[in-house]
Amino acid sequence: MLGLEKKDFRLxxxxxxxxxxxxFILNPFPEGSDMAQFNAGYxxxxxxxxxxxxxxxxxxxxxxLTGYLSFGHAAFLGVGSYAAVWxxxxxxxxxxxxxxxxxxxxxxxxxxxxxxxxxxxxIYFSILTLAFAQMSYALAYSVLTPLTGGETGLxxxxxxxxxxxxxxxxxxxxxxxxxxxxxxxxxxxxxxGSWVFTFNAGYYFAAVLMIVAFYVSIRxxxxxxxxxxxxxxxxxxxxxxxxxxxRPYTLAAFVISGMYAGLAGGLLVSMDPQxxxxxxxxxxxxxIVLMTILGGAGTLIGPVLGAGFIKYFENIVSKINKxxxxxxxxxxxxxxxxxxxxxxxxxxxxxxxxxxxLLFMLVVIFLPGGLVQGGQKIAAAFKRKxxxxxxxxxxxxxx
Amino acid sequence: MDQIILQILNGLDKGSAYALIxxxxxxxxxxxxxxxxxxxxxxxMGAFVxxxxxxxxxxxxxxxxxxxxxxxxxxxxxxxxxLYDWFGQSAGDAIIDWAVPISIxxxxxxxxAIGFIMxxxxxxxFYKRPHADQILVTFGLAIVxxxxxxxxxxxNPIPTPAPSAFTGSFDFGxxxxxxxxxxxxxxxxxVYFFFSIFVIGAVFAFLQFTTFGMVVRAGMADRETxxxxxxxxxxxxxxxxxxAAAVAGLAGVMYVPINPPNYHMGMDFLVLSFVVVVVGxxxxxxxAVAAGFLLGILESFASMSAVINLLPGINQIIIYLVAIIIxxxxxxxxxxxxxxxxx
Numbered sequence: 001m002l003g004l005e006k007k008d009f010r011l012x013x014x015x016x017x018x019x020x021x022x023x024f025i026l027n028p029f030p031e032g033s034d035m036a037q038f039n040a041g042y043x044x045x046x047x048x049x050x051x052x053x054x055x056x057x058x059x060x061x062x063x064x065l066t067g068y069l070s071f072g073h074a075a076f077l078g079v080g081s082y083a084a085v086w087x088x089x090x091x092x093x094x095x096x097x098x099x100x101x102x103x104x105x106x107x108x109x110x111x112x113x114x115x116x117x118x119x120x121x122x123i124y125f126s127i128l129t130l131a132f133a134q135m136s137y138a139l140a141y142s143v144l145t146p147l148t149g150g151e152t153g154l155x156x157x158x159x160x161x162x163x164x165x166x167x168x169x170x171x172x173x174x175x176x177x178x179x180x181x182x183x184x185x186x187x188x189x190x191x192x193g194s195w196v197f198t199f200n201a202g203y204y205f206a207a208v209l210m211i212v213a214f215y216v217s218i219r220x221x222x223x224x225x226x227x228x229x230x231x232x233x234x235x236x237x238x239x240x241x242x243x244x245x246x247r248p249y250t251l252a253a254f255v256i257s258g259m260y261a262g263l264a265g266g267l268l269v270s271m272d273p274q275x276x277x278x279x280x281x282x283x284x285x286x287x288i289v290l291m292t293i294l295g296g297a298g299t300l301i302g303p304v305l306g307a308g309f310i311k312y313f314e315n316i317v318s319k320i321n322k323x324x325x326x327x328x329x330x331x332x333x334x335x336x337x338x339x340x341x342x343x344x345x346x347x348x349x350x351x352x353x354x355x356x357x358l359l360f361m362l363v364v365i366f367l368p369g370g371l372v373q374g375g376q377k378i379a380a381a382f383k384r385k386x387x388x389x390x391x392x393x394x395x396x397x398x399x
Numbered sequence: 400m401d402q403i404i405l406q407i408l409n410g411l412d413k414g415s416a417y418a419l420i421x422x423x424x425x426x427x428x429x430x431x432x433x434x435x436x437x438x439x440x441x442x443x444m445g446a447f448v449x450x451x452x453x454x455x456x457x458x459x460x461x462x463x464x465x466x467x468x469x470x471x472x473x474x475x476x477x478x479x480x481x482l483y484d485w486f487g488q489s490a491g492d493a494i495i496d497w498a499v500p501i502s503i504x505x506x507x508x509x510x511x512a513i514g515f516i517m518x519x520x521x522x523x524x525f526y527k528r529p530h531a532d533q534i535l536v537t538f539g540l541a542i543v544x545x546x547x548x549x550x551x552x553x554x555n556p557i558p559t560p561a562p563s564a565f566t567g568s569f570d571f572g573x574x575x576x577x578x579x580x581x582x583x584x585x586x587x588x589x590v591y592f593f594f595s596i597f598v599i600g601a602v603f604a605f606l607q608f609t610t611f612g613m614v615v616r617a618g619m620a621d622r623e624t625x626x627x628x629x630x631x632x633x634x635x636x637x638x639x640x641x642x643a644a645a646v647a648g649l650a651g652v653m654y655v656p657i658n659p660p661n662y663h664m665g666m667d668f669l670v671l672s673f674v675v676v677v678v679g680x681x682x683x684x685x686x687a688v689a690a691g692f693l694l695g696i697l698e699s700f701a702s703m704s705a706v707i708n709l710l711p712g713i714n715q716i717i718i719y720l721v722a723i724i725i726x727x728x729x730x731x732x733x734x735x736x737x738x739x740x741x742x
Binding site: 131134138283353358365 | 666719
């Protein structure tokens with residue numbers, strides 16, 4: 001179906017089902033209950049799941065297939081965000097032109113940066129991309145302030161020309177929409193018993209785009225082009241001895257993954273129309289790498305899982321505070337309760353980065369294939385049979 | 400002319416920090432072949448050793464001072480450092496004043512120990528893994544280290560002064576025959592520069608003039624052959640990891656009075672130090688040192704107002720720009736060795 005093998009099509013169907021039913025799946029606990037804080041079914045977080053999913057899918061096309069570890073991918077996210085905000089400012093609050101422009105601009109950026117950076121491989125490539133991203137960050141903060149808004153960031157303001165919509169009156173605000181049919185912030189709430197499910201237009205818009213992005217990535221993975229990219233990862237020297245020039249392929253992969261990042265940037269801005277330079281900082285790039293590795297680089301579904309996992313952690317674990325912990329462990333004897341809380345407290349709330357760092361180390365040490373490999377190992381333990389997929393998904397970067 | 404000398408001097412202290420961190424990174428890379436993204440965190444740990452030492456030295460207990468009263472008329476309670484009890488007031492003050500230099504003595508064993516634990520506990524298992532895995536696991540470790548520091552010391556920078564003997568500034572203007580006050584340079588930065596030169600010299604001398612260093616150099620050139628000669632090269636490389644950690648830690652200790660340390664100072668330096676290593680050439684120790692000073696000085700030249708007026712924003716990007724140009728024209732960096740990290 002749709003030019004996919006049966007297995008891939010099934011995977012796509014699962015992803016479609018999961019994203020479409022996400023408001024239900026992510027809200028398993030009734031409103032007002034103790035566990036309600038673990039619900040992730042609110043629009044802001046769900047949007048982030050799919051948007052960072054797109055970002056990680058794109059990064060995976062570069063890192064998972066070719067093994068080139070880009071440490072500056074956040075630059076494309078930032079550039080895409082700025083491009084989309086400019087479209088809101090100049091044209092209209094319609095998201096389609098904004099997203100198109102952010103994809104195109106990020107693609108052009110990726111073409112330039114990739115053309116230069118891909119002359120080197122291995123760690124030199126990582127440092128070059130890092131250098132470009134840090135340069136974009138520094139410039140966006142300082143010299144390019146007229147274009148980027150500098151420290152305050154860029155957002156639509158009254159007085160912007162907005163050729164199609166007309167300028168905003170002072171005090172009036174506008175939210176990005178889809179041809180005036182719906183607004184990105186439109187939400188429908190459904191109450192079933194004590195459960196409240198929120199269906200957000202922006203989420204579904206981003207989710208559809210993520211499904212398209214996922215489909216495209218499956219097609220790339222299974223295409224001869226994807227095979228070439230894998231060949232680059234496994235042995236670039238041998239590939240060039242057979243008379244193939246690797247660079248056009250890697251450049252194409254770099255540009256494609258840059259465009260994915262641009263799309264994610266455009267979507268981020270569509271949900272919340274403001275862009276800032278901190279989106280391009282190198283820790284943001286590190287986070288993208290983290291998502292992909294955590295989920296499983298080189299696998300289809302891994303990056304989406306990783307992105308969802310990290311964003312969930314960021315939002316849920318960082319919200320846990322001392323009172324919440326006391327609520328959980330009230331049944332323990334007093335001394336033990338205090339002890340347990342002191343033990344756990346550094347890892348939650350403001351300390352969630354610590355948990356993230358530890359988790360990240362554990363994954364890299366014990367599960368280089370990420371969550372997907374972990375799942376396969378568990379599945380294999382049940383089936384008592386080594387999955388043949390495990391070999392294919394193991395990653396080795398290009399040297 | 401005085402402007403040029405001033406900028407060179409300004410670049411020296413940052414350049415020294417870059418050079419020291421890059422030296423450690425190169426040592427680790429050249430010996431163990433591991434890309435250590437946690438090296439900036441080691442620098443930061445060193446800085447916090449200094450903070451801790453100065454806190455420990457000022458540990459005090461309350462003493463009721465009968466001669467003074469607080470605003471309620473009760474006898475005033477005064478904090479008296481334990482050092483006063485032990486050594487008397489003037490000696491105690493002197494020790495507290497010299498907290499940062501004293502930290503050096505404390506920092507060396509601590510940093511070497513941290514290095515050993517890191518190498519034996521984690522890095523050892525990553526020799527055979529791809530560089531991407533090494534980068535990622537040490538990146539994770541760096542996050543963990545800085546979060547631990549953040550948990551204990553908070554997110555705000557902690558000012559820790561230099562000994563009062565070094566608080567003033569040296570007037571190079573007079574020394575070089577320019578106008579007085581034309582070139583003013585804080586003493587501590589001079590100290591930092593000479594200290595880093597001393598550390599760098601010590602590391603080079605250690606590698607060049609001791610048998611241990613000779614074996615390490617041989618191991619850097621051809622690990623397998625050295626191993627075949629019956630030398631336990633892994634053990635020596637572990638020691639080198641400890642030394643590299645100590646170098647980064649010392650750079651951090653001495654940097655405390657220049658910039659109050661906070662938990663993410665390591666990350667800020669790490670990215671630039673990596674660029675420095677790559678510019679100097681992976682695996683080349685002199686290259687790392689030269690590139691460190693070079694980039695530090697270039698950075699301070701780029702922040703001259705005349706240059707900024709000409710090319711706005713150049714001070715922010717100069718290091719990266721130089722790195723890109725050098726990597727594209729000289730793939731091995733300034734002094735990169737043949738056969739190290741080549742495609």
